[in-house]
Structures are given as structure tokens and as C-alpha cells.
Amino acid sequence: MSDTVTVRIPTALRPQVGDQESLEVAGGTVADVLGSLNSQYPEFGKRLYKAQGELNRFINVYVNDEDIRFMDNLATALKGGDEVSIVPAIAGG
Amino acid sequence: MSQDLERYHRQMLLPGFGETGQRRLMDAKVLVVGCGALGTVIANMLARAGVGHLVIVDRDFIEITNLQRQVLFDESDVTEGIPKAEAAKRKIAGINSQVTVEAIVDDVNHTNIEKLATGLEGVGKVDLIMDGVDNFETRYLANDVAVKHGIPYIYGGAVGTVGASYAILPHTAPPGETGDTPWEKAERATPCLRCIFEQAPPPGVNPTCDTAGVIGPAVSIVANYQVAEALKVLTGNLDAVSQTMLNIDLWANVFKQFKVARAYDVGECECCKKRNFEFLDGKFGSSTTTLCGRNAVQLNLKSADDDSSAAGNGHKLDFTEIAKRLEAHGRVTANKFMLRADITDNGEPYELTLFNDGRAIVKGTKHANVAKSIYAKYVGA
Numbered sequence: 001m002s003d004t005v006t007v008r009i010p011t012a013l014r015p016q017v018g019d020q021e022s023l024e025v026a027g028g029t030v031a032d033v034l035g036s037l038n039s040q041y042p043e044f045g046k047r048l049y050k051a052q053g054e055l056n057r058f059i060n061v062y063v064n065d066e067d068i069r070f071m072d073n074l075a076t077a078l079k080g081g082d083e084v085s086i087v088p089a090i091a092g093g
Numbered sequence: 094m095s096q097d098l099e100r101y102h103r104q105m106l107l108p109g110f111g112e113t114g115q116r117r118l119m120d121a122k123v124l125v126v127g128c129g130a131l132g133t134v135i136a137n138m139l140a141r142a143g144v145g146h147l148v149i150v151d152r153d154f155i156e157i158t159n160l161q162r163q164v165l166f167d168e169s170d171v172t173e174g175i176p177k178a179e180a181a182k183r184k185i186a187g188i189n190s191q192v193t194v195e196a197i198v199d200d201v202n203h204t205n206i207e208k209l210a211t212g213l214e215g216v217g218k219v220d221l222i223m224d225g226v227d228n229f230e231t232r233y234l235a236n237d238v239a240v241k242h243g244i245p246y247i248y249g250g251a252v253g254t255v256g257a258s259y260a261i262l263p264h265t266a267p268p269g270e271t272g273d274t275p276w277e278k279a280e281r282a283t284p285c286l287r288c289i290f291e292q293a294p295p296p297g298v299n300p301t302c303d304t305a306g307v308i309g310p311a312v313s314i315v316a317n318y319q320v321a322e323a324l325k326v327l328t329g330n331l332d333a334v335s336q337t338m339l340n341i342d343l344w345a346n347v348f349k350q351f352k353v354a355r356a357y358d359v360g361e362c363e364c365c366k367k368r369n370f371e372f373l374d375g376k377f378g379s380s381t382t383t384l385c386g387r388n389a390v391q392l393n394l395k396s397a398d399d400d401s402s403a404a405g406n407g408h409k410l411d412f413t414e415i416a417k418r419l420e421a422h423g424r425v426t427a428n429k430f431m432l433r434a435d436i437t438d439n440g441e442p443y444e445l446t447l448f449n450d451g452r453a454i455v456k457g458t459k460h461a462n463v464a465k466s467i468y469a470k471y472v473g474a
Contacts, residue, residue, distance in 0.1 A: 008347065011253050021345045057292040062351050065337070070355040085349060087340055089290040092252030092307060092386075093131040093227045093315075 005033055005078050008085040016044035025084075030061060031074035033084060048086070060087045097191060101143050104324075114328035115143060119191070121327045122146040124210050124219040126201055126235055128177040129153065130307065131249050132225025133165040134316035135323075139223070140185040140192045142324060147185070147192060148216055150209055151177040151225075152200040152391065152452060153384075154431060162309035176430050176448075198430060199450055200382075200393050201231050203375045210238045221326055222246040223319060228382065229293030230372070233364075236286040237373040239263050240365045243274050245326045248286055249319040252307055254344040256315035260322040260334050261285050264357060264365045281331045284356035285365040289338065307386075311343055381461035389456040390464035410449055419445075419471060436471055443467055 004024040009017055017023060017037070027033035031053070038045030050056045053074065061068045062085045068076045078084070094112075098105065101115050121144050125136050128151035136149055155163070155170040155177055163177075170180045182196035195216065199205065211218045222235050222244055232248060239246035243265040249258045264282045265272035276282050318339055325333045337350040356362075363369045371377055382391045412427045416434075419425045423435035432447045443457035445467060453472065455464035 008345075011255055011342075021342075058290055058294040060289070060351075062349075065350060065352050067351065067353060067356065070359050085340070085351070087257075087351065089229060089294055090250035090252060090255060090257045091227070091229050091232075091294060093127065093129065093225060093250050093312065 003080045005082040005084055010086055010088050013044055013047055017041050030068055030076045058089045109330045117328050118143050119145040122216055122219045123221045124148045125223045125225055127151055127225030128181050130162045130312035131316040133163045134313050135223045135225055135320055136181050137165055138320040140189045148195045149178045149181050150197040150201055153177050162312050174428055200452055203373055206234050206238050211242055224248045233372040237370040240285050241370055247319045247322050249315045251312040251315045254308055254311050255342045256311045257340050258315050258318045259338040268366055276331050279331050284353055287364040288356035288360050288362040289353050383459050389454055390461050392453045392464055392468055
């Protein structure tokens with residue numbers, strides 16, 4: 001099994017990561033993985049975080065199919081092959 | 094089989110449906126909030142399934158760019174300038190004459206949503222609220238009403254090639270207690286929309302139909318998923334209602350079901366846990382709305398506590414008089430539902446639409462202050 005996790009990027013944030021739908025990122029926790037993306041793509045981080053270490057409240061993060069708020073939040077541990085989905089509220093209709 | 098049931102034979106064959114389920118549908122009253130891309134699919138399928146009473150509320154009229162995805166409308170509706178709710182009612186009359194439709198051409202806001210969901214004359218409290226909305230403010234209002242009055246509410250949203258849906262079977266009692274609703278007794282209550290998304294995305298942050306576009310299948314899939322959940326709720330198949338939130342991306346080929354059930358237990362939701370209905374109380378909300386899919390602003394000129402305003406009696410605006418005044422500025426057309434005028438102001442072209450309930454839509458700007466200024470100059474605030 002690979003050491004990286006797959007991070008799924010929502011449409012709204014793809015321009016900030018070079019128009020990629022998903023990225024393979026290494027890291028032991030959700031904070032590590034998002035932090036690594038933040039240093040590589042600062043504009044992406046600006047959209048994701050409300051403040052240092054605090055995600056915007058209209059964006060949810062799921063590891064596989066579980067909400068990190070109901071696990072260890074940003075400290076939620078990851079293992080190789082996990083899928084991290086960044087899911088914003090979808091407003092259109 | 095009695096004659097009125099024959100047309101529903103194929104769905105009645107399903108386990109858990111039968112004549113009992115069909116009779117429940119025929120007795121059911123559903124509020125469809127918004128009749129655009131999601132709402133037309135929802136209204137169409139609920140009517141075909143035989144839901145007895147539909148209340149369809151929409152503030153908009155039909156444009157040519159709607160026809161790509163809004164399945165109940167056609168070119169003649171665009172030509173005639175028919176409001177969406179009214180056009181939907183006319184189409185449904187030809188699809189299923191057993192269904193009663195109330196078409197309400199109005200903005201849904203904190204002053205009227207409770208009445209729409211619980212106190213409409215001849216309808217009373219609806220059994221279900223369906224989300225055909227294009228903004229989060231109205232969704233939180235629907236969510237507030239659903240939780241406050243114990244009405245199931247099925248969220249749906251779509252933009253671009255992505256979409257989401259989730260069925261809310263609301264908690265109606267304080268934490269630790271069990272409410273009287275069938276879903277609470279069956280231990281099938283679900284977290285509300287604010288448990289899952291505590292806040293709406295601020296304007297300009299998320300893609301809209303303007304910036305990202307939208308394909309018909311994204312909205313159709315989401316809306317039909319909402320309808321499937323609705324059929325489960327209305328026929329009493331509560332065990333089958335999904336406890337997860339659907340997320341799809343048709344371009345990335347991703348279909349996910351996120352687990353959200355713990356959001357109620359773990360979170361401190363203002364709405365369903367603390368029973369603090371901030372949107373319904375008017376704490377949040379605006380009197381202007383930037384419209385998804387168009388370079389336009391809606392002005393809601395209703396007074397929040399004044400039922401006798403232009404909104405109340407529906408016909409206070411004198412379209413003939415206004416048309417006379419506006420003809421000097423450009424093309425003006427009017428029917429009994431609306432007046433539309435092309436206006437060039439300060440070298441910029443705008444399209445002003447007035448509705449007989451006191452609302453206005455100013456096309457050609459995304460800025461509320463510009464829209465207000467246009468209205469004040471040419472109509473008079």
C-alpha cells in the first residue's frame with residue numbers, strides 16, 4: 001500500500017491547485033496533509049482556513065466517509081491509501 | 094384496482110409501496126421551494142407519482158437559458174413571460190389531473206416561509222419540504238421551519254458537474270428527549286442542515302451558475318435522488334431513508350455517501366439542538382439577493398411586519414402608469430404578472446423587471462446598491 005493519501009479537491013478550489021481534481025500527498029494526520037498542500041499552494045490554504053488551525057465552517061473534511069469533526073478533527077490520523085475529501089456546501093440549484 | 098390508482102400500477106408493485114403507500118402519496122401535501130433546475134424535476138416527478146397536493150413557490154420568470162435544464166418549461170413560456178410557478182402548474186395540469194397545485198409567485202423569506210409550510214389556506218401544514226433553491230439563505234430558512242414544526246426537509250444542491258443531497262428527518266424535542274414524530278419514535282431522526290454546514294459560504298467564494306456553469310444531468314440526478322427520498326418518507330418507509338449525505342461529481346466520476354449521523358450528538362447545533370431559529374427570526378437574511386446564474390440583483394421591497402404593503406394585496410403596482418413613464422427610456426413589455434423594461438443608465442444597459450407583489454429584479458449588475466439606485470430612479474422606492 002502506498003504511503004500517500006488521495007486528497008479530493010472541490011471544483012471551487014481546483015484553480016488554486018493547478019486545476020487538479022485530486023492530489024497524492026504524504027502525511028500522518030489531516031493537519032499534516034492540508035499543511036503540506038498549504039505550503040505548496042498558499043492560495044488554496046487561504047480559502048480553506050478561517051484562521052490558523054481552524055477550517056472555514058462552510059467546508060467539511062471527510063476521511064474516507066467519516067467527518068473529521070467526529071474523529072480527532074485536524075489531528076485525525078491517516079494511513080496510506082486513505083481518501084481525504086474536502087466538501088464545501090453546494091448552493092446552486 | 095380502482096380506476097384512480099391504475100396509472101400508478103408500476104410503482105405500487107414495489108415492496109413497501111402497494112395501495113397503502115399510494116394512498117399516502119395521494120393524501121400528501123408537499124411544499125416545493127424554488128422551481129428552477131431542481132424544482133422542475135422535483136415537481137414533475139412528484140406529480141407523476143401522484144402526490145396529491147403540491148405547493149410550488151418561485152419568484153422568477155422563465156428565460157431561454159433555463160430551458161437547457163429546467164424540464165417543465167418550453168419556448169412559449171419564455172415568449173409569454175410566464176412565471177415559473179405558474180408555468181409549472183399549467184404543465185402539471187396536463188400531466189396528472191389528480192394533482193392539485195398551488196402556484197405562488199413570490200420570494201421565499203423569513204416573513205412568509207412559516208405560512209407557506211404550515212398555514213396556507215386550504216393546505217395547512219405540509220408533510221414535506223423539497224429543496225429546489227439556489228441559495229443557502231433560503232435553505233437555512235427551510236431548515237429552520239422543518240426543525241421548528243417537525244416537517245421532513247430534503248436538501249439538494251448542484252452547480253457545474255457536482256451535486257449534493259441529504260434527507261433531514263428533524264429532531265423536535267430537546268436533547269435527551271424523544272419527540273412525537275414517526276421518525277423519532279422509529280429512531281430515524283437525522284441531523285439538520287446546520288449540523289452539517291454550520292455556515293453558508295460567503296458571497297463570491299463558491300462557484301455559481303454564473304461562474305461555473307451547470308449541466309442538466311447534475312441537477313436532474315440530484316433532484317431525482319431527492320424525489321426517491323421523498324417517496325420513502327411519504328409512503329412511511331422511514332427505515333429506507335438514507336442517513337448519509339450524497340455527493341457526486343459527474344466529471345470526476347466520484348459518487349460518495351458521507352456519514353453525518355453523529356453530527357447531532359457531537360455538535361452544538363443552534364437550530365436543532367438549541368432550538369434557536371436564527372434565520373426564521375430574521376437575525377440573518379437580506380432584503381437584496383444576488384441571483385445565481387445571472388448578472389442580476391433582486392430587491393425585496395416588502396416591509397417585514399407590514400402585511401398590507403405592495404406584497405400583501407398583490408396588485409398595488411400600477412404597471413400601466415409605470416410603463417408610460419419608462420417607455421421614454423427603452424422597450425417596455427408588461428402582462429398581469431410582471432413588467433419588464435430596458436433601461437440605459439449612465440451609459441450602462443440594465444433590464445428592470447417588476448413583479449406585482451412588489452419585488453424587482455435588476456439585471457446588468459451584481460451590486461445591491463446599483464440595483465437599488467436603478468429602482469429608485471425609474472420606479473421610485
